[in-house]
Amino acid sequence: MSEPDPPVNPPRSHRGRGAGSNPRNRFEVLDVIYDPEADPGSPPTELLRDSSDSILARNDSPDVPFEFSLNPYRGCEHGCSYCYARPTHEYLGLSAGLDFETKILVKEKAPELLEKALSSRSWRPQVIAFSGVTDPYQPIERRLRLTRRCLEVLVAFCNPVGVVTKSFLVTRDVDLLVQLAEKNAASVLLSVTTLDVDLARHLEPRAAHPSRRLAAIERLAEAGIPVGVSVAPVIPGLTDHEIPAILKAAANAGATFGGYMILRLPHGVKELFDDWLKRHRPDRRRRVLQRIRDLRAGGLNDTEFGRRMRGTGAYADQIQQLFDTSRRRAGLARRSPELSTASFRRPGGTQLSLFSE
Numbered sequence: 001m002s003e004p005d006p007p008v009n010p011p012r013s014h015r016g017r018g019a020g021s022n023p024r025n026r027f028e029v030l031d032v033i034y035d036p037e038a039d040p041g042s043p044p045t046e047l048l049r050d051s052s053d054s055i056l057a058r059n060d061s062p063d064v065p066f067e068f069s070l071n072p073y074r075g076c077e078h079g080c081s082y083c084y085a086r087p088t089h090e091y092l093g094l095s096a097g098l099d100f101e102t103k104i105l106v107k108e109k110a111p112e113l114l115e116k117a118l119s120s121r122s123w124r125p126q127v128i129a130f131s132g133v134t135d136p137y138q139p140i141e142r143r144l145r146l147t148r149r150c151l152e153v154l155v156a157f158c159n160p161v162g163v164v165t166k167s168f169l170v171t172r173d174v175d176l177l178v179q180l181a182e183k184n185a186a187s188v189l190l191s192v193t194t195l196d197v198d199l200a201r202h203l204e205p206r207a208a209h210p211s212r213r214l215a216a217i218e219r220l221a222e223a224g225i226p227v228g229v230s231v232a233p234v235i236p237g238l239t240d241h242e243i244p245a246i247l248k249a250a251a252n253a254g255a256t257f258g259g260y261m262i263l264r265l266p267h268g269v270k271e272l273f274d275d276w277l278k279r280h281r282p283d284r285r286r287r288v289l290q291r292i293r294d295l296r297a298g299g300l301n302d303t304e305f306g307r308r309m310r311g312t313g314a315y316a317d318q319i320q321q322l323f324d325t326s327r328r329r330a331g332l333a334r335r336s337p338e339l340s341t342a343s344f345r346r347p348g349g350t351q352l353s354l355f356s357e
Contacts, residue, residue, distance in 0.1 A: 016042045016205050017079050017102070019086075019276075022095035023268050026087075043102045045077055047140065050105040055113035057132065063305045066162065069132030070114065072146035074105035076134035078166060078207040080193075081276040082233055085133045087267040096268045101206075104140060111149035118157045118346070125344035127160045137167035139206060151176040156347050160185035160339035164230065166192075166207040171219045178223050183343040187226040187336045190217050190255075192246050194239045202280045214253045221254025226337050228257035231323070235263045236291030238284055240319055244326040251330035258332040260323050262311045263292065265301045291315065 056068045075089055079101040086096035094103055107113075117123060130136045136147040154161050155176050163170060163177075163186075170177075170188060180186035190213045194200050200210050208216070220227040229250035234240050247258055265273055277285040289300070295311030296302045302311070310316055327334070 017098060019079065019081060019097040019101060019272050022097040022099055023271055025090045025093065025095055026267060043098055045101075045140070046103050048103060048105045050074060050107045052107055052109075053113070054117070055107060055110050056117050056128065059132070061305060063309055064132075066127055066129040066132070068126065069129040070110070070136075070150060071131040071133045072107050072110045072136055072144075072150060073131075073134050073138060073140065074107075075100050075103055077101055077104060077138045077140060078135055078204055080166075080204045080207065082203070082235065082263055082265070082269065082273050084233075084264040084266055084269060086269050086272065088133060090267070097272055104138075106140070106144060107146065110146050111153050114150050114153045115156075118153065118159055125159055125341035127162050127339050127341075128154070130161055130163045130165075132164075135165050135167060135207075136163065137165045137169040141167075141169060148173050148176070151180075154185075155179050158183055158185060158343040158345055160341060162186075162336065162339065163188045164191060166190070166204065166213060168208045168212040168216045171216050174220065174223045174225070177220070177225050181223075181225045184337070184340040185343060187228070187339060188220050189228050189230050189259075189336065190214075190250070191230045191232050192250060193231070193233065193235070194242055195245055195249060196239075196242070199239070203276075214249055217250055217253040217255050221256075226257075227255055228259070228332070228336055229255045231258065231260040233261050233263040234319060234323075235288065236295055236315065236319075237288040238281065240291075240322070243319070243323050244329075247323075247326045247330040247332060251332055256333060257336050258327050258330070259334070260319075261309045262295060262316070262319070264308055265292070266303070270300045295319075 055070055057071065059067055059069060074092070076083065076085070086100045089096055089100045092105070094100070130147065141147050151161065151173055158180070161180060177186045177188065192210060192213050193204060195210045197210065217227050217229065229247065231243055231246050234243065243260070250258060274289070277288060292300055294313060294315040297312060302308050310320065
């Protein structure tokens, strides 16, 4: 099979950014072509207001373990070159490339919208995932504190939450997470893609250093908050050999459960990731792309539920066996602990549970 077409714009590197270009939006007819002689520099981050009138997104995918998620931000400054969420920016008329990591939409009313949703008599207490699409603890959260304010709402209602992040910043909110954990209503999953510092710097340019993610696991575990590790994404031919080391390091830091996901390359992410390989790992490019095809029935992506997270074929089976064996040796459980809704209450009212709704 032929390799993916190269991006419309020539390969280039922007300091501190994962994408090398702004490829054409698949819904648009116009495109921006960069001057190949211009200094690529580092495009600044722009914050844009998101005027959404609701905050909880409902999920009906059978291979995703939650029904509701909350995303305070659209777009993510971490700039992970492989991020499957990049194409969501195309629905906004933007690019899945640099736009995704430099034009961040901010849901300023997220805490108020969450309070309104949980106050509704129609709300059925259940786990809310933070955040499902983009990282709730990306750099701008240090200043805007929207994720923290949403956690404060969950504490007031005692509604359970499952957090997934690549950021050490999650430790800032230990005080709130402890209050929920004491009622079996909180768990945190740290995503660790690689322990290779140089690879992480180029692959996830503004995410926390791998050692900082392990430090976050240690800090959360010491506070009594259930914490696990997600080896995600596993990049065939590039990071799959690190699975045992990542699981061992996470377990030594205090993680008690772990999972993994195979790299997903929907829509324009194929070209963006191929461009990244050309710029940063040209010697591994053909091997990585071929390994991905081995997992994806000859293609670079698979959208079928049940297959998209794990892949298929002999190579997919090898990765799963390696993960399962390494997980058991590290003493990690397969799943996070089941969280409870028994303490849910509406401020000013009485304690509720699923059985009293």
